[in-house]
Amino acid sequence: MVICCFFLQQRKNNKIHKMSIKFDYSNKVVLVTGSSSGIGESIAKRFAQLGAMIVITGRSRENVNRVSNECQQLSPKKLKPLEVIADITIDDDAKRLIQSTIQMFGRLDLLINNAGYAQITSIFDPKSLDTFDKVMRLDVRATINLTLMAAPYLEQTRGNIINISSVCGTKPLVGFYGYCMAKAAIDMFTRVSALELGPKGIRVNCVDPGGVRTNFLNAIGLNAEQVAQQEEFLRRSSPIGIIGEPNDVADLVVYVGSEYAKFMTGSCLLIDGGALYSALALATSS
Structure with missing residues:
Protein backbone atom coordinates (compact mmCIF):
# COMPACT_ATOMS: atom_id res chain seq x y z
CA MET A 1 0.00 0.00 0.00
CA VAL A 2 1.29 3.45 -0.90
CA ILE A 3 1.26 5.76 2.12
CA CYS A 4 2.25 9.41 2.05
CA CYS A 5 4.07 10.43 5.20
CA PHE A 6 6.19 13.18 6.65
CA PHE A 7 7.77 13.90 10.00
CA LEU A 8 7.04 16.52 12.61
CA GLN A 9 9.44 17.39 15.38
CA GLN A 10 7.62 17.60 18.69
CA ARG A 11 9.38 19.24 21.65
CA LYS A 12 8.53 17.83 25.05
CA ASN A 13 10.49 18.29 28.26
CA ASN A 14 13.26 19.92 26.23
CA LYS A 15 13.56 16.78 24.11
CA ILE A 16 12.68 16.50 20.44
CA HIS A 17 10.53 13.55 19.41
CA LYS A 18 9.81 12.58 15.82
CA MET A 19 6.19 11.86 14.98
CA SER A 20 5.36 10.11 11.72
CA ILE A 21 2.19 11.17 9.92
CA LYS A 22 0.76 8.58 7.56
CA PHE A 23 -2.24 9.06 5.32
CA ASP A 24 -4.25 5.90 4.74
CA TYR A 25 -7.69 6.10 3.12
CA SER A 26 -8.30 2.37 2.83
CA ASN A 27 -12.03 1.53 2.98
CA LYS A 28 -12.95 5.19 2.56
CA VAL A 29 -15.28 6.29 -0.24
CA VAL A 30 -14.29 9.60 -1.84
CA LEU A 31 -16.50 11.41 -4.36
CA VAL A 32 -14.74 14.13 -6.36
CA THR A 33 -16.86 16.29 -8.66
CA GLY A 34 -15.19 17.63 -11.79
CA SER A 35 -12.64 14.83 -11.51
CA SER A 36 -12.19 14.22 -15.23
CA SER A 37 -9.47 16.88 -15.55
CA GLY A 38 -7.37 19.50 -13.76
CA ILE A 39 -7.32 19.81 -9.99
CA GLY A 40 -10.15 17.31 -9.56
CA GLU A 41 -8.24 14.69 -11.52
CA SER A 42 -5.16 15.16 -9.36
CA ILE A 43 -7.23 14.95 -6.18
CA ALA A 44 -8.85 11.72 -7.31
CA LYS A 45 -5.51 10.18 -8.22
CA ARG A 46 -3.94 11.12 -4.90
CA PHE A 47 -6.76 9.49 -2.94
CA ALA A 48 -6.56 6.43 -5.18
CA GLN A 49 -2.85 6.13 -4.32
CA LEU A 50 -3.82 6.17 -0.65
CA GLY A 51 -6.21 3.26 -0.98
CA ALA A 52 -9.57 5.02 -1.26
CA MET A 53 -12.54 3.88 -3.30
CA ILE A 54 -13.06 6.71 -5.77
CA VAL A 55 -16.06 8.12 -7.62
CA ILE A 56 -15.02 9.82 -10.85
CA THR A 57 -17.58 12.13 -12.43
CA GLY A 58 -17.76 14.65 -15.22
CA ARG A 59 -19.55 15.32 -18.50
CA SER A 60 -17.00 13.76 -20.85
CA ARG A 61 -17.25 9.97 -20.94
CA GLU A 62 -13.82 9.73 -22.56
CA ASN A 63 -12.11 11.79 -19.87
CA VAL A 64 -13.96 10.10 -17.03
CA ASN A 65 -12.93 6.69 -18.36
CA ARG A 66 -9.30 7.79 -18.80
CA VAL A 67 -8.99 9.14 -15.26
CA SER A 68 -10.75 6.09 -13.86
CA ASN A 69 -8.30 3.74 -15.55
CA GLU A 70 -5.33 5.77 -14.31
CA CYS A 71 -6.71 5.79 -10.76
CA GLN A 72 -7.10 2.02 -10.88
CA GLN A 73 -3.46 1.63 -11.86
CA LEU A 74 -2.40 3.90 -9.00
CA SER A 75 -4.54 2.08 -6.43
CA PRO A 76 -2.50 -0.30 -4.25
CA LYS A 77 -5.25 -2.93 -4.60
CA LYS A 78 -6.11 -1.91 -8.18
CA LEU A 79 -9.58 -0.81 -7.08
CA LYS A 80 -11.81 0.18 -9.98
CA PRO A 81 -13.42 3.61 -9.46
CA LEU A 82 -17.10 4.17 -10.02
CA GLU A 83 -17.64 6.19 -13.20
CA VAL A 84 -20.66 8.50 -13.35
CA ILE A 85 -21.26 10.66 -16.41
CA ALA A 86 -23.27 13.59 -15.11
CA ASP A 87 -23.96 17.29 -15.36
CA ILE A 88 -24.37 18.21 -11.72
CA THR A 89 -26.22 21.42 -12.57
CA ILE A 90 -29.11 19.09 -13.49
CA ASP A 91 -30.88 17.98 -10.32
CA ASP A 92 -31.65 14.48 -11.60
CA ASP A 93 -28.00 13.96 -12.54
CA ALA A 94 -26.84 15.15 -9.13
CA LYS A 95 -29.29 12.83 -7.41
CA ARG A 96 -28.16 9.92 -9.60
CA LEU A 97 -24.54 10.65 -8.69
CA ILE A 98 -25.20 10.34 -4.96
CA GLN A 99 -27.50 7.34 -5.34
CA SER A 100 -25.03 5.51 -7.58
CA THR A 101 -22.29 6.05 -5.01
CA ILE A 102 -24.37 4.59 -2.20
CA GLN A 103 -25.63 1.70 -4.31
CA MET A 104 -22.07 0.82 -5.33
CA PHE A 105 -20.23 1.27 -2.04
CA GLY A 106 -22.93 1.49 0.63
CA ARG A 107 -21.35 4.57 2.18
CA LEU A 108 -19.78 7.97 1.59
CA ASP A 109 -16.87 9.31 3.63
CA LEU A 110 -15.67 12.38 1.78
CA LEU A 111 -17.42 14.73 -0.65
CA ILE A 112 -15.10 17.04 -2.56
CA ASN A 113 -17.03 19.77 -4.36
CA ASN A 114 -14.46 20.64 -6.99
CA ALA A 115 -16.47 21.14 -10.20
CA GLY A 116 -16.55 24.77 -11.28
CA TYR A 117 -17.01 27.08 -14.21
CA ALA A 118 -15.32 30.38 -14.97
CA GLN A 119 -15.68 32.82 -17.80
CA ILE A 120 -14.77 36.44 -18.33
CA VAL A 140 -22.63 27.59 -6.00
CA ARG A 141 -26.01 25.95 -6.51
CA ALA A 142 -24.65 22.54 -7.49
CA THR A 143 -22.28 22.58 -4.51
CA ILE A 144 -25.15 23.35 -2.14
CA ASN A 145 -27.39 20.75 -3.75
CA LEU A 146 -24.83 17.94 -3.48
CA THR A 147 -24.03 18.92 0.08
CA LEU A 148 -27.68 18.66 1.08
CA MET A 149 -28.05 15.25 -0.57
CA ALA A 150 -24.77 13.86 0.79
CA ALA A 151 -25.16 15.05 4.38
CA PRO A 152 -27.30 12.13 5.65
CA TYR A 153 -24.72 9.62 4.42
CA LEU A 154 -21.77 11.63 5.72
CA GLU A 155 -23.46 11.74 9.12
CA GLN A 156 -23.44 7.94 9.18
CA THR A 157 -19.68 7.81 8.57
CA ARG A 158 -18.78 11.00 10.45
CA GLY A 159 -17.28 12.08 7.16
CA ASN A 160 -16.40 15.46 5.84
CA ILE A 161 -16.80 17.89 2.98
CA ILE A 162 -14.09 19.86 1.23
CA ASN A 163 -15.10 22.66 -1.13
CA ILE A 164 -12.60 23.85 -3.72
CA SER A 165 -12.89 27.62 -3.93
CA SER A 166 -10.31 30.22 -5.00
CA VAL A 167 -8.21 33.12 -3.78
CA CYS A 168 -10.61 35.13 -5.96
CA GLY A 169 -13.23 34.66 -3.28
CA THR A 170 -11.18 37.12 -1.23
CA LYS A 171 -9.20 39.09 -3.81
CA PRO A 172 -11.14 40.76 -6.66
CA LEU A 173 -10.12 40.01 -10.23
CA VAL A 174 -11.02 42.55 -12.89
CA GLY A 175 -13.40 41.13 -15.50
CA PHE A 176 -14.49 38.17 -13.35
CA TYR A 177 -17.15 39.51 -11.02
CA GLY A 178 -19.25 36.34 -11.47
CA TYR A 179 -16.42 33.99 -10.59
CA CYS A 180 -15.25 36.12 -7.66
CA MET A 181 -18.77 36.36 -6.25
CA ASP A 187 -16.29 30.39 1.30
CA MET A 188 -19.27 31.60 3.32
CA PHE A 189 -21.32 28.49 2.64
CA THR A 190 -18.39 26.48 3.98
CA ARG A 191 -18.42 28.41 7.24
CA VAL A 192 -22.19 28.29 7.73
CA SER A 193 -22.54 24.62 6.82
CA ALA A 194 -19.65 23.79 9.17
CA LEU A 195 -21.71 25.24 12.03
CA GLU A 196 -24.86 23.37 11.03
CA LEU A 197 -23.26 20.03 10.18
CA GLY A 198 -20.70 19.97 12.99
CA PRO A 199 -23.20 18.61 15.54
CA LYS A 200 -23.85 15.77 13.08
CA GLY A 201 -20.16 14.84 13.19
CA ILE A 202 -19.42 16.28 9.74
CA ARG A 203 -16.47 18.59 9.17
CA VAL A 204 -16.69 21.15 6.35
CA ASN A 205 -13.64 23.00 5.06
CA CYS A 206 -12.57 24.92 2.00
CA VAL A 207 -9.34 25.01 -0.01
CA ASP A 208 -8.67 28.25 -1.92
CA PRO A 209 -6.06 27.86 -4.67
CA GLY A 210 -4.39 30.67 -6.53
CA GLY A 211 -2.88 30.32 -10.00
CA VAL A 212 -2.52 26.61 -10.78
CA ARG A 213 -1.34 25.16 -14.09
CA THR A 214 -4.50 23.54 -15.51
CA ASN A 215 -6.73 24.05 -18.56
CA PHE A 216 -8.47 26.97 -16.77
CA LEU A 217 -6.93 29.65 -18.98
CA ASN A 218 -7.74 27.75 -22.16
CA ALA A 219 -11.32 27.28 -20.95
CA ILE A 220 -11.88 31.01 -20.54
CA GLY A 221 -10.78 31.60 -24.14
CA LEU A 222 -7.06 32.44 -24.04
CA ASN A 223 -4.86 31.19 -26.87
CA ALA A 224 -1.56 29.39 -26.35
CA LEU A 234 1.48 34.53 -12.23
CA ARG A 235 4.93 33.12 -11.55
CA ARG A 236 6.54 36.55 -11.38
CA SER A 237 3.77 37.96 -9.16
CA SER A 238 4.23 35.21 -6.58
CA PRO A 239 6.54 36.12 -3.70
CA ILE A 240 8.06 32.65 -3.94
CA GLY A 241 8.35 32.83 -7.72
CA ILE A 242 6.39 29.73 -8.70
CA ILE A 243 3.06 28.78 -10.22
CA GLY A 244 1.07 26.05 -8.55
CA GLU A 245 0.51 22.53 -9.84
CA PRO A 246 -2.67 20.47 -9.32
CA ASN A 247 -0.81 18.06 -7.06
CA ASP A 248 -0.03 20.93 -4.67
CA VAL A 249 -3.76 21.35 -4.08
CA ALA A 250 -4.35 17.59 -3.92
CA ASP A 251 -1.78 17.20 -1.14
CA LEU A 252 -3.51 19.83 0.98
CA VAL A 253 -6.91 18.23 0.38
CA VAL A 254 -5.56 14.87 1.55
CA TYR A 255 -4.44 16.47 4.83
CA VAL A 256 -7.70 18.37 5.39
CA GLY A 257 -9.72 15.20 4.84
CA SER A 258 -7.65 13.17 7.27
CA GLU A 259 -7.87 12.56 11.01
CA TYR A 260 -4.86 14.80 11.46
CA ALA A 261 -7.19 17.72 10.71
CA LYS A 262 -9.96 16.53 13.05
CA ILE A 271 -2.77 27.75 -1.23
CA ASP A 272 -1.93 30.53 -3.63
CA GLY A 273 1.81 31.18 -3.67
CA GLY A 274 1.15 34.51 -1.97
CA ALA A 275 -1.28 35.71 -4.66
CA LEU A 276 -3.58 37.30 -2.09
CA TYR A 277 -0.88 39.83 -1.36
CA SER A 278 0.34 40.33 -4.94
CA ALA A 279 -0.89 42.03 -8.09
CA LEU A 280 -3.29 39.33 -9.23
CA ALA A 281 -4.88 40.16 -12.57
CA LEU A 282 -5.20 38.98 -16.14
CA ALA A 283 -1.98 40.04 -17.81
CA THR A 284 -3.71 39.97 -21.18
CA SER A 285 -6.60 42.22 -20.16
CA SER A 286 -6.65 45.87 -21.17
Missing part, protein backbone atom coordinates in the same frame (compact mmCIF):
# COMPACT_ATOMS: atom_id res chain seq x y z
CA THR A 121 -17.61 38.45 -16.81
CA SER A 122 -17.23 42.18 -17.28
CA ILE A 123 -19.80 44.72 -16.16
CA PHE A 124 -19.39 46.26 -19.63
CA ASP A 125 -20.56 43.09 -21.37
CA PRO A 126 -24.31 43.31 -22.06
CA LYS A 127 -24.53 39.49 -21.87
CA SER A 128 -22.62 39.19 -18.61
CA LEU A 129 -25.74 38.23 -16.63
CA ASP A 130 -26.04 35.07 -18.72
CA THR A 131 -22.46 34.17 -17.84
CA PHE A 132 -23.11 35.05 -14.20
CA ASP A 133 -26.07 32.67 -14.08
CA LYS A 134 -24.00 29.80 -15.52
CA VAL A 135 -21.17 30.37 -13.04
CA MET A 136 -23.48 30.55 -10.03
CA ARG A 137 -25.47 27.49 -11.11
CA LEU A 138 -22.41 25.22 -11.19
CA ASP A 139 -20.04 26.81 -8.69
CA ALA A 182 -19.32 32.61 -6.66
CA LYS A 183 -16.13 31.75 -4.79
CA ALA A 184 -16.91 34.25 -2.03
CA ALA A 185 -20.28 32.51 -1.69
CA ILE A 186 -18.59 29.11 -1.43
CA GLU A 225 0.51 32.58 -26.43
CA GLN A 226 -1.79 34.29 -23.94
CA VAL A 227 -1.72 31.26 -21.66
CA ALA A 228 2.07 31.29 -21.60
CA GLN A 229 2.07 35.03 -20.94
CA GLN A 230 -0.41 34.68 -18.09
CA GLU A 231 1.43 31.78 -16.47
CA GLU A 232 4.66 33.75 -16.55
CA PHE A 233 2.85 36.73 -15.02
CA PHE A 263 -9.94 19.86 14.94
CA MET A 264 -10.40 21.83 11.71
CA THR A 265 -13.81 22.85 10.43
CA GLY A 266 -15.16 26.02 8.85
CA SER A 267 -11.67 26.89 7.61
CA CYS A 268 -10.84 28.39 4.20
CA LEU A 269 -7.22 27.52 3.51
CA LEU A 270 -5.24 29.57 1.00
